[in-house]
Amino acid sequence: MSGHIDAIRTAILQGAPGAELAALPLPEAVRGALVRAGEQEMFAGVESVDKDPRQSLHIDEFAVPELAPDEVYVAVMASAINFNTVWTSIFEPLPTFGFLKRLGKESQWGARHDLPYHVVGSDAAGVVLRAGSAVRNWKPGDRVTVQCQHVDDQDPTAHDDTMMASNQRIWGFETNFGGLAEIAVVKANQLMPKPEHLTWEESAVSGLCNSTSYRMIVSKNGAGMQQGDSVLVWGASGGIGAYAVQYVLNGGGTPVAVCSSEKRAELLRAMGCEAVIDRRAENFRFWSDEQTQDPKEWLRLGKKIRELIGRDVDIVFEHPGRQTMGASVFVARRGGLIITCAATSGFMIEYDNRYLWMNLKTLKGCHFANYREAWEANRLVCEGKIHPTMSRVYDLDHTADAALAVHRNESEGKLAVRVLAHEEGLGVLNEELRAKHLDQITLFRRFENA
Ligand code: NAP
Numbered sequence: 001m002s003g004h005i006d007a008i009r010t011a012i013l014q015g016a017p018g019a020e021l022a023a024l025p026l027p028e029a030v031r032g033a034l035v036r037a038g039e040q041e042m043f044a045g046v047e048s049v050d051k052d053p054r055q056s057l058h059i060d061e062f063a064v065p066e067l068a069p070d071e072v073y074v075a076v077m078a079s080a081i082n083f084n085t086v087w088t089s090i091f092e093p094l095p096t097f098g099f100l101k102r103l104g105k106e107s108q109w110g111a112r113h114d115l116p117y118h119v120v121g122s123d124a125a126g127v128v129l130r131a132g133s134a135v136r137n138w139k140p141g142d143r144v145t146v147q148c149q150h151v152d153d154q155d156p157t158a159h160d161d162t163m164m165a166s167n168q169r170i171w172g173f174e175t176n177f178g179g180l181a182e183i184a185v186v187k188a189n190q191l192m193p194k195p196e197h198l199t200w201e202e203s204a205v206s207g208l209c210n211s212t213s214y215r216m217i218v219s220k221n222g223a224g225m226q227q228g229d230s231v232l233v234w235g236a237s238g239g240i241g242a243y244a245v246q247y248v249l250n251g252g253g254t255p256v257a258v259c260s261s262e263k264r265a266e267l268l269r270a271m272g273c274e275a276v277i278d279r280r281a282e283n284f285r286f287w288s289d290e291q292t293q294d295p296k297e298w299l300r301l302g303k304k305i306r307e308l309i310g311r312d313v314d315i316v317f318e319h320p321g322r323q324t325m326g327a328s329v330f331v332a333r334r335g336g337l338i339i340t341c342a343a344t345s346g347f348m349i350e351y352d353n354r355y356l357w358m359n360l361k362t363l364k365g366c367h368f369a370n371y372r373e374a375w376e377a378n379r380l381v382c383e384g385k386i387h388p389t390m391s392r393v394y395d396l397d398h399t400a401d402a403a404l405a406v407h408r409n410e411s412e413g414k415l416a417v418r419v420l421a422h423e424e425g426l427g428v429l430n431e432e433l434r435a436k437h438l439d440q441i442t443l444f445r446r447f448e449n450a
Helices: 002-013 020-021 085-089 097-102 200-204 207-218 239-248 263-272 295-309 327-331 352-360 371-382 396-407 432-441 443-449
Strands: 031-037 059-065 071-080 115-120 126-133 145-146 182-188 192-193 230-233 254-259 277-278 288-290 313-318 334-340 362-365 392-395 416-419
Touching: 002 432, 020 126, 031 085, 031 396, 059 071, 059 115, 059 239, 059 396, 071 200, 097 371, 097 416, 126 200, 145 288, 192 371, 192 396, 200 392, 200 416, 207 313, 207 371, 230 239, 239 254, 239 263, 239 313, 239 371, 254 263, 263 277, 263 443, 295 327, 327 334, 327 352, 392 396, 392 443, 432 443
Parallel strands: 230 254, 230 313, 254 277, 313 334, 334 362, 392 416
Antiparallel strands: 031 059, 031 115, 071 126, 071 182, 071 416, 126 145, 145 192
C-alpha cells in the first residue's frame, strides 16, 4: 500500500475531520480489481460455468484520473461483489470494453474511461476525499455509500425517471473507476449517507441489490406491491432475492421463497418466510431437454404454491430467466404481474403466450433504480427497516475468489470486500440502533459461520 493511501486510511480510522483529509496528498496510482482488454478472448471456447474469474480479475495499480467538476473521490473502505462483476470477469454476454469506448466518445470527461483496463465494482462505502468544483451537497470527510446509477442529468431524457435516461449506465460495469479500488471516482449524485449503525462492509453490500429490489417490488415503476399481495421470489436467499423478501414482508405481503438447499430454506424461515420451496428437493424439471419445456412441471409448481398459501401468486420476482420464465408466466394469477430484471440462466426466453394473454397477465422489465428509489431504499437501511444480507467478507486481494463463489452459486446474500478497512467490524457510530437490530443485521453472517 502506498504511503499516501496508508496516511488516508489511518486518518479515516482515527476520525480525522474533513479539512484534515482534504489536506492529505492524493496518490497518483492506487490498487483496484480490474480486467484487461488484452485478455478478453482468454475464455474463447470455454463453457460459461468453467470460466474462472481468478484468471481474469487482477488486483493491480492504476492511475487515479483527473476529477470532473461534478464528481468526488471516495476513499473506499469496503465494496461488494455483484453479479455484474461476474459478467465483466467472464466477458459475458459481451466484454465491457465496448461500454467504455462508447462513453469515451461522449465528452472530454467520458474519454477518461476508455482505457485498456476496466476497474470494476458497483458498490462502495467510504469517505469523500475531494469534491469537484460543482459539487454542492457533499464535502471531504462525509461518510457515504454509493448507488450505481451514472446519468448525464443535462440530458432531458433523464428528467422524469432517471432510469429512462438514454445515457443511463451502471457505474463500475458500464463505466470505469468503480468501487473495488482504494479510490473510486463517483458522480456527486450517486452519493448517499452511510448507515451509521452498520460497519463499513455491512454498509457496502446493499446499494445495488437493495435499490433494484425496491424498484421491482415497492415502486410504482415496478410491481407496486400492495398489502396482502403474494410474491413468488426466485433465488430468495441470493443478492436481490433476500432484499425482495424483506420488502414483501415489510409491506404486508406473503413471500413464496424459492431456494436450492435446506440450509437456504432454514435461513429464509429465520427471515420470516413461512412458505419456502426448495427447488432442488422438489426436483422441478421445467425443461425436459434443451429445446422443450414440460408444462406438467409448471403445473406441479403451481400446485405447490397453492398447497403452501392457498392461492396463486400476484407477483413473480423473476431473474433466473430461461430456466424459469415459462413456469413464472404460468404460475402468476389471472391478471398477475411477472417482473424481471435479469436472465442468469440464459436470455433467450420462451414461455407459452396463451397463459399471458388469455389470463391478462403482464410481463414487465425492470432495471436498477432511479435516484429517488435508490435514496429511499438507502433511507430504509439507515432507519433499520431493511437489513444488509452480508454473509462473507473478503479482502481486496481475494476479490476474484468472491466473484467465483457468486458465479458458482455457492454463497447466500451478499459478499463484502474490505478495501481500506483493514479488519471487519469498523465504522459503527450509532451503537444504539445497531443493538436494536443486531440479530437481523448479522443473520446471514451467523448462518455462514454456523
Ligand atoms: P445471486 O446472489 O447469485 O443470486 C441469484 C439466485 O438465483 C441464487 O441464489 C439462486 O438461488 C438463484 N438461481 C440461480 N440459477 C437459477 C436457476 N437456474 N433457476 C432458479 N434459480 C436460480 O445473484 P443476484 O445478485 O441476486 O443477481 C441475480 C441476477 O440478477 C443476476 O443475473 C444479476 O446480474 C441480475 N441483477 C440485475 C440487476 C438490474 O438492475 N437489472 C440488479 C441486480 C442483479 P437458489 O439456487 O437458492 O434457488
